[in-house]
Amino acid sequence: MRHPAPSRTRITTLIAAALLGASASPALALDVETLVATGGRASGDDLARRISAARAFPLGSKDNPVRVALPSGQHAYLSHLRCSNGARPTFGRIGSFGPGPYDSIIDGYRVVCPGISEDAMLFMDMYHPEHRETAAPPGFTLVR
Numbered sequence: 255m256r257h258p259a260p261s262r263t264r265i266t267t268l269i270a271a272a273l274l275g276a277s278a279s280p281a282l283a284l285d286v287e288t289l290v291a292t293g294g295r296a297s298g299d300d301l302a303r304r305i306s307a308a309r310a311f312p313l314g315s316k317d318n319p320v321r322v323a324l325p326s327g328q329h330a331y332l333s334h335l336r337c338s339n340g341a342r343p344t345f346g347r348i349g350s351f352g353p354g355p356y357d358s359i360i361d362g363y364r365v366v367c368p369g370i371s372e373d374a375m376l377f378m379d380m381y382h383p384e385h386r387e388t389a390a391p392p393g394f395t396l397v398r
Contacts, residue, residue, distance in 0.1 A: 295356040312391060314374075316377050374393065
């Protein structure tokens, strides 16, 4: 059963309750579970519209971050990237860059290809457990 993403007000309430040690009701537990799974992102038809609109931008950009599940999904995806010269890139997380096009926080990764002078910055949204990205950003290929 899919649950709508909690509002920013609800997220703030959940965080405050957790910090203050408030007792959790079943509804609160469900909202916390949803928050962890979705990162507060858009859902349902709204999410589908946003994904469609994001396709107008290059994959891996701030406007079309690579959708993955959790930090392990970010690393798995990046480990399957290959540079234009076929080499395996090195990568490192730069940090969080605020809400992306799906309202969840996006992360930026510096991607370095050996033998290529220009580094790439790829943006990823780790709050998409139901999605497995099969495309590569411009200038890269993806091996499985």
